[in-house]
Amino acid sequence: MVLDDHKQVGKTFKPPLTSLGPMSEVSWIESMIPEVLWISLIQNEHGYREGVAVVREVSRRARAISASKTEPIFALTSSFRTLTAPERDELCSQLLTSGTLPLVGKALAALQKHYPECPMNFLFEAQVRKLWPAGCLKVLKNVLGELYDKTTRAAATTQATCHCLAFDADKLVVTPESALLHLNEIQNYPRTEMSGRLAGILRAGMHMFFQPPWYNGSSEWPRYFWNRGLEIDQCELQESPDV
Numbered sequence: 001m002v003l004d005d006h007k008q009v010g011k012t013f014k015p016p017l018t019s020l021g022p023m024s025e026v027s028w029i030e031s032m033i034p035e036v037l038w039i040s041l042i043q044n045e046h047g048y049r050e051g052v053a054v055v056r057e058v059s060r061r062a063r064a065i066s067a068s069k070t071e072p073i074f075a076l077t078s079s080f081r082t083l084t085a086p087e088r089d090e091l092c093s094q095l096l097t098s099g100t101l102p103l104v105g106k107a108l109a110a111l112q113k114h115y116p117e118c119p120m121n122f123l124f125e126a127q128v129r130k131l132w133p134a135g136c137l138k139v140l141k142n143v144l145g146e147l148y149d150k151t152t153r154a155a156a157t158t159q160a161t162c163h164c165l166a167f168d169a170d171k172l173v174v175t176p177e178s179a180l181l182h183l184n185e186i187q188n189y190p191r192t193e194m195s196g197r198l199a200g201i202l203r204a205g206m207h208m209f210f211q212p213p214w215y216n217g218s219s220e221w222p223r224y225f226w227n228r229g230l231e232i233d234q235c236e237l238q239e240s241p242d243v
Contacts, residue, residue, distance in 0.1 A: 026210040028150045034225035035076035035209075038108055038120060040143050040158045045107035048187055052161050054103050059165045061094050070213040075165040078219040081119040088122045095123070110140035114232055117224055137232070150203055153189050159202040160186040162209055171214075180205070 026032060043051030059074040065087045066072065072079035083091065095101040105112070105124050112124040114137060146154035160183045166172035167183075174180045179198045186202070189195035209215060 026207055028206070029148065030226070031210060031222045032150075032206060033144070033147050034222040035078060035219075036158050036162060037143070037147070037225075038077055038111070039075070039161050040147055040154055041111070041140065042104065042107040043157060043161065044139065044143050044154070046103060048157050052164060054100055054107075055161055056165065056168060057098065057100050058091075058095065058104060060168065062091055063169055065090050065094075071169075071171075072214060073165050073169045073171055073209065075162045075209055076215065077119050078216070078221045079119075079214075080122075081219075081221075083122075092123060110136040113137070114140075115225065115228055117221075117228075119221055151199070156186050156189045156195075156199040156202060159199075159206055163202060163205060166209070172208075 039051075039055050042054050045051070046054060062074040062080065062083065063071070066074075066083055067087070068082045070082070072082055074080065080088075092101065095104065101123065108120065108124070111118045112121050115121075143154065146152050147158070149155065150159075163172060163180060164183055167180075172180075179185075179194065179201055182194070182198065185192070185195050185198055187195075189199050210217075
């Protein structure tokens, strides 16, 4: 059952995360989706395995460059706002040298084109501005549609990648028996019992990424993302079929 990995405290079952403190409820749709969308878009473009590798490199290099006292995991879009201008330039330079920057740019083109205040847009300014693939907005909408239900495979693989980044940053500690030590099993979701159990644990564990000091609840990005989405739809309705 899903709660096998959880510890019971009174009448409450808590996930097996021992390093990030108590967690409060955060809306998957309102807050989490805008923050993890970049991961989903990269995995949609490059597949799960290569997508994880690309996301991990971005996160690792950002952590190594960042002088932030909160040591963000760089799993969430808003965390990139903590980078200073020189740190952003250095991250772009390193990702360009490694060949990763174009992979990121292609996957996140819709954010750069349609969301000018996205905290990750600095990644596009030097190399991939205006190199927007045709239909990138449609791709964005399709990925959003898959994420809207947090129990879908797209949501599960995205949640697994977030946990992978937490492990990579040494911010996540679990018991030796935890299913979280087998994150790659999520590739088999929802076909196997183990992957189903793992997906449940991942959904519960997502709340840890949205707690202080890793996340500022006053972040403007989620609100801006959804409000901007309404503006984009209104604009589309005014276009002719031939545009």
